[in-house]
Amino acid sequence: MASGRRQKTIVVGAGPVGALAALYAAGRGNDVEVYELRGDLRDSSTVPLNFTKSINLALSERGINSMRKANAPGLLDAVLNDTIPMHGRMIHGKKHGKLFEEAQLYDAQGRFIRAADRAGLNKRLLDELNSMPNVKFFFHHKLVGADFKRNLAWFEVRSSSNSKETKEIEVSFDFLIGADGAHSAVRYHLMKYTRMSYHQEYIDTLWCEFHIPPLAPSDPNYSKYDGFALSPNHLHIWPGGSFMFIAIPSLDKSFTCTLFLPESRFSELDADHGALVPFFEKNFPGVVPDLISDSNLRTQYRENPHLPLISIKCSPYHYSSSAVILGDAAHAMVPFYGQGMNAGLEDVRVLYDVLDEHSVSSRASPEEVTVARGEALAAYSKTRHEDAATINDLALRNYEEMRDKVRSPVYLFRKMIEEKLSVWFPGVGIKTQYSRISFGNERYSDVRRAVSWQGKVLLGMINVVAIGGIASVALSMRIWLGGHPVRTSVGRDIKWLGAWIASTGDAIGRR
Ligand code: FAD
Structure with a gap:
């Protein structure tokens, strides 16, 4: 999005998503100001919001890819150096009075997710921003109001976390990015300007x-x-x-x-x-x-x-050309797919892809820039909502898988079949849902469609194999019995077996 005058982008929230959004905006030559309620995370006295201590997160491809595309040499290597590869789940239990551990690989092709310290990753992003001359930080600044028609925001300012004295300042902007977490103040004010559907x-x-x-x-x-x-x-x-x-x-x-x-x-x-x-x-x-x-x-x-644990869905994410919400502010999700932060970082990548697609020439007037951004934000809200809603739902469903299904033979059977097929026939495109979500950048909604199609194909294959098997058993029995009256009961059993296989296949198809 280029124009003669430098655009002023303000980012509310310096968590991982806000920090990455600021990097993308700064990389496009905007004047960037980052406003954060708390103190600087790199100051050891600052306690992260909502977390007792620094928590560990699973970082996977979507988050990694979004940092890769930030055009910040060295950033990704620095982040990845501070992570630990996790190749799979280790299931713990007790059988016949003895402790056991059972490893389940995440991916048949050996890909892995990474354990990352959330605060450490956040600090790396802030350090990167520090090195950019067009970025300014404002810590202890809490967004308390916004007018998205006049492009003004109000912040309550404290001199330190413990300070009781506050003052209010007014800040103008061309574009505001709200990355202020699940209890977003930006989202609250945005609701007054746009007919936002909201579910929590x-x-x-x-x-x-x-x-x-x-x-x-x-x-x-x-x-x-x-x-x-x-x-x-x-x-x-x-x-x-x-x-x-x-x-x-x-x-x-x-x-x-x-x-x-x-x-x-x-x-x-x-x-x-x-x-x-x-x-x-x-x-x-x-x-x-x-x-x-x-x-x-x-x-x-x-x-x-x-x-x-909160799960939030809302739509749209933007108002006109002035503001958009990203990350937990737009779609906080339960943590069971390890995708909350990854999806938030991906928001930034997708948003800037859409903004770049709608960019105008450097000679465009400020009005033309505004119109183009409005169109981009509308396109972003529309496509991204479908994807965010999908991963919110999958995250809720994955809780059942982690706390229970990881021990289920049906779950393990489907995982085994999909993994074998993905290795034997790499061109066919069969992959587990987990692989598609964690090791690729396919849209979440496309993953859901592909997995549903795959479930039907697997069901068809199971039916073909099972019916073929039953038919040959039935034929052999018939030849062997040679018209004996028992054949009617054999027929009933075959029918029952067929129905059972269909219902098992259906259960497999759903997961
Ligand atoms: P936040 O991290 O919440 O940052 C928001 C920032 O905005 C904060 O710094 C806050 O101080 C600031 N702020 C808030 N209000 C204001 C205001 N009014 N004015 C100015 N600033 C403000 N995700 C994964 O990808 N993988 C995982 O394995 C994973 N595990 C998780 C485990 C648990 C137990 C939990 C709870 C979450 C987990 N998540 C995981 C989710 C992940 O933590 C969040 O999705 C991620 O932190 C969201 O980042 P964010 O920048 O959008 O919001």
Whole structure:
């Protein structure tokens, strides 16, 4: 989007999505101002919003690709250097009184996701912005109002996080990007200007963070995983049916763990503190006391907050040519596909692809620039909403898969078939849904369509194989029985078997 006058883009929120959006805008020559409610994350006294500590995230292709396209040499390498590859899930359980671990690869072709420290990644992006002469930061600035017709925004300013004194300032802009998280103030004000449909849902699950420390060098198991208490190259899951416990590796050889549990179960454990350790022993075998001591578990449960999980859908994301919301502000999702931040970073890439497609010449008037941006934002809202709504739904459904289905033979069967087909016939385009979401950049809505088509093809193949098998068994029986009256009951059994195969195939097709 070019014009004689430099465009002024203001970004509200300096989380990962806002920071990347600022990089894209600055890379296109805009004057960029970043306004952030909290202090500078790189200052050790600043506590990240909504998080007790720095949490670990699964970073995958969409997030990586969006940073790759930021045109910031060295950024991606610096980010990836601080990540740990996770090649698959490690499922933990107990069988016949013995602990077991079962590795499930994420991808038949060996691709992997990466454990990243959210705060570390955010800091890298802020450092990159610091080096750009056309970017200015405004920390301790909270957006409190906006007029998207006059392109004005108001911020409450504090001198520090603890300061009680505030003043209000007015800021003008050409374009405002709202990346201020799930409880977005930009979205709230945008709703007054555009007929935004809005849906939010708190799921009946809370999360609480725990920490598995690194092993001491004197520990007899120290050398097994170089000081990590578990394999560092897996995302560890203790499935519990209606709840689960997961662990993600950190660079300091510890694991950041999350307990996802229905609110009522949290209340039960709150009411009876003595029940916590037995609950872990029963449901998450091997965690206590091997990985976390009893007293540590109790302390962490008591001190770390039990936080809600929100899922938000809204549309449109923009107003005219003045403003757009990205990331959690537009589509906060539950964390079970590991896509919240990845999808938010992808928003930035997709938005700027659309803006570039609608760009006008450097001699265009400010009015022409505004009209072109308005058209681009309308196109962005329309296409991106379908994709964001899709990944929101898939994230909700993946909770069931992680906490339960990972143990189901039907789930494992379909995964195995799809992986084998993707390796044997790479040209046919059969891939698991997980691979398409985590290792590609296909639109989320296209992934859903492709997976649904694939399910039908697999169902057809199963039916053909099964019916062929049944028919040959029936034929052999008929020849063998030679017209004996038993053949009617054999016929009934074959019919029943056919119906069972169809229903199993249908169940497979749905996942
Ligand atoms: P945020 O990170 O929320 O940043 C918003 C910023 O805006 C903040 O810095 C805030 O201070 C600022 N702000 C807020 N209000 C104002 C205001 N009025 N004025 C100015 N500034 C303001 N995602 C993944 O991709 N992979 C994962 O594995 C993953 N795991 C997760 C696990 C858990 C338990 C949770 C809760 C989330 C997980 N996510 C994951 C999701 C991910 O954390 C979010 O999607 C991501 O942080 C969103 O980034 P954002 O920049 O849009 O918003």
